[in-house]
Amino acid sequence: MLSHGNITHALLALTIYGMELGKVQAPPVWNTPEGIQVSFNVVPLYHALGLYFTNFFNFLSRSTTIVLPKWDIQVFFDSIPKYQITNLSLIPSLVHQIVHHSRFKTVDLSSVKAISCNAAHIAPQLAQQLRTRFPDVGKMDGAYGLSEVAAAVSIVPVPGMLNGRAKNKPGSVGIIFPGIEVRIPTVWNTPEGIQVSFNVVPLYHTLGLYFTNFSNFLSRSTTILLPKWDIEVFFDSIPKYQITNLSLVPSLVHQMIHHPRFKTVDLSFVKAISCSAAHLAPQLAQQLRAGFPDVGEIYGRFGLSEVAAPLSIVPVPGMLNGRAKNKPGSVGIIIPGVEVRIVRPDGSLAGPNEVGELFTRGAGSALGYKGNDKASRETFVDGWVRTGDRMRIDEDGVLFFEDRAKDxxxxxxxxxxxxxxxxxxxxxxxxxxxxxxxxxxxxxxxxxxxxxxxxxxxxxxxxxxxxxxx
Missing domain, CATH: 3.30.300.30 (ANL, C-terminal domain)
Structure with a gap:
């Protein structure tokens, strides 16, 4: 059965593959006043391309997306100059309509700087006809796929991908990208064998947003939402709904393990636990694990609000073909698309296993604090975010939390x-x-x-x- 889980699993594979192959360099300045890309999604959101373009692309680039509620070629042509569209993502059937429409030769299309054509193969002559009206667009990229595999099976490489080894040959649909295998237990202890996840983190928190809006697309799962944190309702809900997956933050873990019901309530349904956002102290993790006999390792992610997503992830077994190491007490390995450095108090770079302040940057980094210029100048420095965390990176690239520098x-x-x-x-x-x-x-x-x-x-x-x- 084809599901949103299939679609987003494949799209996530494509996204991570793109990150691992090489950073895609978007033009630093577009023709909008703020220099931000303006993307135009004309594909339905139930289509894998529309889903990716609207729900994922915005997280990977500093972009504004205009969504066309339904395909209307007149509205399409009106919108390009009206919204100063810079990025177009199309499919061949729409390209055919566009190039054979009378307005194709008369409307102002000069704002467009990048075009991709995805899903099916676009014939070379059709691609050539399309390109003639977009003088600032070079080669069109895109991905080829089909519904039965939920997303792309190949991608037209951008310049520099695979350190220049990936070739963009005219008329091709690109290079095959490897699938991502996520091993999820095939049978849980619910009648249907479906995971039951418990989201206890507010939806305005990055973790809560991811857990509810993205996690359900990545696995066959039911999610129970806790409207607000209440530890009594939390303990009641685990046996009531037969919760199998818990996603927590350290402050909640601390409350749980010191509550008298932690030792009395039936927690046997829980099979997987992650603890994210902040660093979970090893002794706290050990106390938590003692209450869940069927849970092995506690996985999670480390991050902060200023970068909108995790910086590092505790690797699961087999990640990166076994090269990613899960070391006790660490906060894991740096995720693709994020850069970090450890800085000494004098501003120089620290060496392996040397403690210093963690600086980071990436596509998800904030630009500053609204209404607080002083704090913005102190935290956002030359494109880097000062985290205020004292950390170290060992010789294997594993990140360890030491202390809060600001404290x-x-x-x-x-x-x-x-x-x-x-x-x-x-x-x-x-x-x-x-x-x-x-x-x-x-x-x-x-x-x-x-x-x-x-x-x-x-x-x-x-x-x-x-x-x-x-």
């Missing part, structure tokens, strides 16, 4: 890590504290010096002892 305190001339203090307090063998946050307060000897202060939540044992004894 580091200056005490008696020394740089003190609040995270290190918090970890030490939580690791007390008598388990007197279940939650803690450490911050700096005024009162030091100089204006920029802070005194460390800890706010703690006692465990039942700690509460029985009292604050003075603890």
């Amino acid at each position: 580091t305190l200056k005490v008696s001339g020394m740089q003190v890590s609040p995270l290190e203090i918090e970890t030490t307090l939580l690791a007390h063998p008598d388990k007197l504290i279940i939650d803690v946050t450490v911050a700096g307060v005024t009162g030091g000897r100089t204006a920029d010096e802070r005194i460390t202060r800890a706010w703690v939540v006692f465990s039942p044992t700690g509460a029985a002892l009292g604050s003075k004894e603890v």
Whole structure:
């Protein structure tokens, strides 16, 4: 059966393949006032091309997309000069109508800078007729595919793909791209064998958006939404809906494992857990795993709001033909399409396993903070985003979180890590504290010096002892 899962799985394969083959260089300046590409989607959204063009392409480029509700060739010709369209994505049947229409020779098409023709093969003579009216368009790229495989089976290579080894030969439909194999357990413990995922993260959060709007397209899955975080409803829902997949963030994990119901509620339905967004401390991951006997590794992604998506991913077995290593305590490997560097305090680049501040850049990076120019200047520097995270990259390209640079305190001339203090307090063998946050307060000897202060939540044992004894 052909489903959105088939379609998007194949489209994701095409997207990742394009990222891995080489970065596609879009012209830095288009003819719009802001220099942004204006793409025109004239293909229905139930078509694999329309789905990709509207739902994926915007995430891969800084682009505005104009959507044509239904095909109307008069509206098509009206829209190109009206919206200053720069990118056209077509299929051969529409190209045939366009080149044989009387307005093709009279309407202003000069804003168009790039054309792709996808789905079916476009005859060379038809491509030549189309190209004659677009003086600023060079070679047309595109992809060839069919409904039975949900998307493309070949792609016309852009210049530089595969380091120049991929050849764009006239009249061809391009080079074959490899499929992506995602191994999902074939049978879950629901009657239909379908995964039941539980989204407990707000939809305005990047993770919640991905989990609800994209994850369902990538797997045969039912998703249960929690309207707002309520830990009692969370624990009720796992056995009630027979939840098989959990996607969490570290702050929720901390609440879960210290709640009395964590040890009493039936969690046996859960087969897979991911923890994303921030770094999950190894001891917290170990405590979480103890409550789920059928869950092996906890996978996840590390990222931040300023880049709109993950920077790194904890690899599943077999990723990159086994070359991607899942190292304990790491936040995984850098994903395609993202660049990172570790920077010393003096601005120079750190070496392997040397701790410094993580800088990143990519197509998803924000341009700044609205209404806060000062913060924008401090965070967005020469095209890079300063994350405020102190990290290191080892010799295998695996990323490790160390601390939050922005949270580091200056005490008696020394740089003190609040995270290190918090970890030490939580690791007390008598388990007197279940939650803690450490911050700096005024009162030091100089204006920029802070005194460390800890706010703690006692465990039942700690509460029985009292604050003075603890």
